[in-house]
Amino acid sequence: MNEHERTCPECGETIKKAAAKCRFCGHRFRSADPLDEPMTEGQKKVAKTSKIGCAVIVVAFIAMLSFCKPDENAGSNGSAVTTVASEEDEDTPPDQATQMRIVMASQDGVRSRLKDPESAEFRNVGYYSGGEEGASAVCGEVNAKNSFGGFTGFERFVAFGEDIAFLESDVEAGEFAKVWQGVCVKADTDEVQLP
16 A cells, blocks of 8 residues: 555555545545544444454454353243353263254354344354363354345354354454354254254
8 A cells, every 4th residue: 555545444454645535345444544533433442352353352262162052941031141161060971952042142143243133144054062172162154244235145153142243254264163163062962953
């Protein structure tokens, strides 16, 4: 990028510095000089993410896998809650209805991460409790619309109830593959597998 160009804070495309409106997404600028403008929500999000770094996300994700698992006793509203596993919970696998509640809550957690939650399409979703870490997880693929209204294509996800959900695009591909192989392992008692 040269001195006469800037990046649109909404779509990330390179445009002329003097442009009042982005030719790709239609974002309107308050001034021709980007230094005169306050940071947009998109710019704040990018700045925050770059400061935190992918390594911190991966370490936190692996730590959560070690200490958390979905509660087999769903709350009064029917949603599954993520709690620290107790010794007696590990001996009794959840029944099919409980597994289905955990899957549904996990799908809600994935939807909350998407730009257009209503457009979410899921496939190959299942309940997995045979992983190395001993934590139950919901793994599958999701496709949803982006800011421009187009579908982005299916990407894998791993979720642990409504509160903890990660998309493959959230972390480095190699790190996500390790987590996927470590937790998305089917046990004999895992009954819920959705097409």
